[in-house]
Amino acid sequence: MSAQRTAQPTGPLGDALARLPLVPRRHALAAPLEQRVHQLTDLARQATDTENPATAASVHNRAALLASDRGLPGLARVLCLNHAGFYLARRPLTVYLARLVFEPLVNLAHLELRAGNGIPALAILDELLRAVADNDDATLPGGLIIPLAGLTASSTDRADVHKWLTDIQVFEGTRALARAGRWTEAHFHLRQSTDRSDRLFEGRQVAVVAMAFEGRTALARALARDTPAEQPWEHAIAAALTVACTLLDGDPAADQAEVMLRAHAAVTPRQGSEVFDTRLALTVADLATAAGRLPDAARVYLTAVGRTLADPEGYSARDLARHRLADGLPAEQRHRLAAIAAECGVGGPATLTTDHDDRITAALTLAAAVITKAAAKSLSPSRP
Structure with missing residues (x-):
């Protein structure tokens, strides 16, 4: 058994490890700006025509992603918080809409990950999960309060949201710990998931690297070698x-x-x-x-x-x-x-044309109206 490593490697090896776990899941592609703006406006029209809050949510999520891509994390954060606020101002919500609330809130953690801040990202995820469990407001790093108390109209609905959010917290939290080079903790964190695979997805990749950092490199190599590959x-x-x-x-x-x-x-x-x-x-x-x-x-x-x-x-x-x-x-x-x-x-930093800026603003306004209308309809008398 080799000695346990305490330091994250630097150089090419460190760069390679920083990309793990690496799995070909669906990932947004960065098309030319004009195409991205067109997609936003098209989605906003679809959301308006169908009154679909999930499509409207996609408009806001994509706009925040574009802001982050342009080197404007502060703007992206504001867009995420505004997006969540459209729902939260009209609590209690259905389970469906309550889940949509967490798309922009989890994106706050993604913004930290993009900046290389794995531990602050994990802190956001942990606090969101705690708040739902306790039917409490969330206090994010820096003191920002997210009003999550009374998110749903019943404890049953809240438990449903908590179970769903737990899976997200496990998956995203594992990536946050891996990004911070805390592979053993990432492995332990991922073991909380009920969705375990015997293929070389996130769990197995994290397990292999964690074993190697713990000095169990022979076992790590054996796990990589013996995991079924399709x-x-x-x-x-x-x-x-x-x-x-x-x-x-x-x-x-x-x-x-x-x-x-x-x-x-x-x-x-x-x-x-x-x-x-x-x-x-x-x-x-x-x-x-x-x-x-x-x-x-x-x-x-x-x-x-x-x-x-x-x-x-x-x-x-x-x-x-x-x-x-x-x-x-x-x-x-x-x-x-x-x-x-x-x-x-x-x-x-990428500067949008006035036309692009105006079209994005119009798309966000249309999408916000759809979300607000859907959230208003979700109001129901409190249930035990």
């Missing part, structure tokens, strides 16, 4: 975890890196999974670099760059432009990646 991406993740465990143990990993590179080459990028595909490629490139396979790392990185230049997507362009291997790109390609990110409103 898809090519799972084989690539298993091989990447094996490389990471070997490096954490202080051993050479050239042979393991070769297996990882072959497994990654078998992964076919898919439409709609551009963000995952790029982050998997960067993880493989970082681990190959850490294992001394720099030419292979450069090849994987350049392939990902080529895909993004041919089929632009903002988050991928930002991640590629910020990567350590970007220094080896021709200036034209570096500038093009930065331009793609900027065109999509990602990676730094």
Whole structure:
């Protein structure tokens, strides 16, 4: 048994671990700004026509995401709080609407995660869950009070919301702890979930890294190796975890890196999974670099760059432009990646045109009216 690690690795290995757990779940794509604004206005019209509060909620969530992408976390936070306030001003709510309340509130934790603040993100999630359990207002870090007391009209409905929110808190809290490099705590946190899988999803990936940090690298490698893998991406993740465990143990990993590179080459990028595909490629490139396979790392990185230049997507362009291997790109390609990110409103301050700003404001107003109307209809006499 190896010695337990107390420090988070730096350099390429640390960068690779910071992307874990890595699973191809649905992830928003960053299209060009005009397209993103058009989507907002179109969704607002749909919400108005159908009087669907979930569609209206999507308008506000996307607007907050766009603000965050543009480097305006303060504006994103205000949008999230305003969004939640439309519901909370009309408590008690149905279970359906009470769940919608937590989309912008959980997004407050996401904003912290985006800033690299895993522990404050977890504190937000914990306090939201506590408030629902106690039928109390939530006091978030910094003293901000969220009026959650009396959220639903009955204890039965509140218990339903609490059970649903618990699963979110476990899943998102695990990511927050992993982001903070607290892998053992992340593993323990995730074990509270009733949704356990024997595949290389979040739980298994966190378990492997946690074991490696605890010095149980042989067990960690065995878990990565023996976990059933059905898809090519799972084989690539298993091989990447094996490389990471070997490096954490202080051993050479050239042979393991070769297996990882072959497994990654078998992964076919898919439409709609551009963000995952790029982050998997960067993880493989970082681990190959850490294992001394720099030419292979450069090849994987350049392939990902080529895909993004041919089929632009903002988050991928930002991640590629910020990567350590970007220094080896021709200036034209570096500038093009930065331009793609900027065109999509990602990676730094991006100024909206007056037209864009006006259309977003109009979309938010329409969506707020739908939410307010739905929340007003949800009022019912208090039940025991």
